[in-house]
Amino acid sequence: MKVFKFGGASVKDAAGVKNILRVLRKTGFEDTLIVVSAMGKTTNALEQMVHSFFENKEQFPKDLEKVREDHYHIIEDLFEFESGATKQKVNTLFESIMTFLKATNSNDYSLVYDQVVSVGELVSTTIISDYMKREGIKNTWLDARECIKTDAYFRDANLYWTDTEESVKQAVNGKSTIISQGFIGSASNGLSTTLGREGSDYSAAIFAYALGADSVTIWKDVPGVLNGDPRKFSDTVLLHQISYREAIELAFYGASVIHPKTIQPLQRKEIPLYVKSFDNPENKGTAVSRGKTLHPKVPCYIVKNDQTLLKLSSKDFSFMVEDNISQIFALLHQYRMRVEMIQNSAISFSICIYNKYCKLEPLLQALKTKFKVDVVDGVSLYTIRHFDKPAINFIKNKVGEILVEQRTTDTAQFVVRELA
Ligand code: ADP
Ligand code: ASP
Ligand code: MG
Numbered sequence: 001m002k003v004f005k006f007g008g009a010s011v012k013d014a015a016g017v018k019n020i021l022r023v024l025r026k027t028g029f030e031d032t033l034i035v036v037s038a039m040g041k042t043t044n045a046l047e048q049m050v051h052s053f054f055e056n057k058e059q060f061p062k063d064l065e066k067v068r069e070d071h072y073h074i075i076e077d078l079f080e081f082e083s084g085a086t087k088q089k090v091n092t093l094f095e096s097i098m099t100f101l102k103a104t105n106s107n108d109y110s111l112v113y114d115q116v117v118s119v120g121e122l123v124s125t126t127i128i129s130d131y132m133k134r135e136g137i138k139n140t141w142l143d144a145r146e147c148i149k150t151d152a153y154f155r156d157a158n159l160y161w162t163d164t165e166e167s168v169k170q171a172v173n174g175k176s177t178i179i180s181q182g183f184i185g186s187a188s189n190g191l192s193t194t195l196g197r198e199g200s201d202y203s204a205a206i207f208a209y210a211l212g213a214d215s216v217t218i219w220k221d222v223p224g225v226l227n228g229d230p231r232k233f234s235d236t237v238l239l240h241q242i243s244y245r246e247a248i249e250l251a252f253y254g255a256s257v258i259h260p261k262t263i264q265p266l267q268r269k270e271i272p273l274y275v276k277s278f279d280n281p282e283n284k285g286t287a288v289s290r291g292k293t294l295h296p297k298v299p300c301y302i303v304k305n306d307q308t309l310l311k312l313s314s315k316d317f318s319f320m321v322e323d324n325i326s327q328i329f330a331l332l333h334q335y336r337m338r339v340e341m342i343q344n345s346a347i348s349f350s351i352c353i354y355n356k357y358c359k360l361e362p363l364l365q366a367l368k369t370k371f372k373v374d375v376v377d378g379v380s381l382y383t384i385r386h387f388d389k390p391a392i393n394f395i396k397n398k399v400g401e402i403l404v405e406q407r408t409t410d411t412a413q414f415v416v417r418e419l420a
Helices: 014-027 042-057 057-082 083-104 109-117 119-134 160-174 199-211 244-253 263-268 322-334 358-369 389-398
Strands: 003-005 032-036 140-142 177-181 184-186 192-194 215-220 273-277 287-288 300-314 338-344 348-352 372-384 401-407 413-415
Touching: 003 014, 003 413, 014 057, 014 119, 032 119, 032 199, 032 338, 042 057, 042 109, 042 119, 057 083, 057 119, 083 109, 083 119, 109 119, 109 192, 119 140, 119 177, 160 199, 177 199, 199 215, 199 263, 244 263, 244 300, 244 413, 263 401, 300 322, 300 358, 322 348, 322 358, 338 401, 358 372, 372 389, 389 413
Parallel strands: 003 032, 003 215, 032 177, 140 177, 215 273
Antiparallel strands: 184 192, 273 287, 300 348, 300 372, 338 348, 372 413, 401 413
């Protein structure tokens, strides 16, 4: 088997869906499991809907209507006069959101979030599977929730590997072309879960691991993995080969072209990962596999925006050592804060964090009862892998004020207050 993954950008409209078929016809679609994300910005729209459900009940049906209409338009573009049956299926999926929200009395934002947001992927795959059938490509639609088994840590669920492996094998057994969803799974209580934003790459890796697949290809709107995000850097270079280890590091530091959890399951079974352009499927793209660390060997630049820098010191002049630091980490864990970088000295402890779940305010209140806290919001974290002098100078000339700087043998990082 091989596994393909098409992200939101590749299925943002009818032309995108048609292009998937073009790619499949070029590459072949036998013995292929195809993982697809929600269409375009659907996940953001569904997130907004959850927000409305909790904050502004009147707005919420309007939000749903807009998402439904957007999908209907794509269906009409694809199926023209024969759009009825697919529209009906899609409508049933959207109605399941209403049914759930009317029945639930849960105040658990993350639980509700997963039940609503997971529908984006169910809808996109329903449309694509139907369209492929209409165009003569036989396929089986697989509900990923039947086989991607997780705990109930909603919005960032952890995988139950053994159960998942068995269920995937069973579900796929003997089928040739399968369409399934990225990003979603289910907990043992039957509720839907999600694997974290941009988690469809990870889903592809999970399926591949379970199947012992020959390869995974993720199809992107870029030629492959570049040495910097082309939206943020000009003159980027295509990386032809990256080792698993290097890809893990790049993704971990924030190279958002691959979800950070994707690589390790593939590395375990030595399944190669290809990152390729869905516009130019014949081009080689990037291979992540056993072999050279990085080819060509060039500095790689990664930027994470919207970070917060906290500088903590003790109120009673004690040093920032184990006792204080363990208290800080307990609170960071309690408020689900993602720590991106730390630096400590005798009397201060600096942390660059990402406020993923909007819990900065309560965290700060808790920290302030024990520590003196300085906060700088809206900073960026720049990372250079395999830096050299010109690369450091390039970043220093490009960015605003550098607040924290840190270097190891192969990685340099800067917390930066961007120029206004
Ligand atoms: P998907 O459609 O699979 O969700 P994404 O939008 O998540 O695709 O990922 C593709 C985008 O990742 C590109 O458009 C690019 O702007 C961005 N990106 C960030 N870092 C890199 C990098 N190092 N190489 C290539 N693309 C990158
Ligand atoms: N649809 C999800 C998201 O936008 C998962 C993914 O696209 O990878 O985050
Ligand atoms: Mg994405």
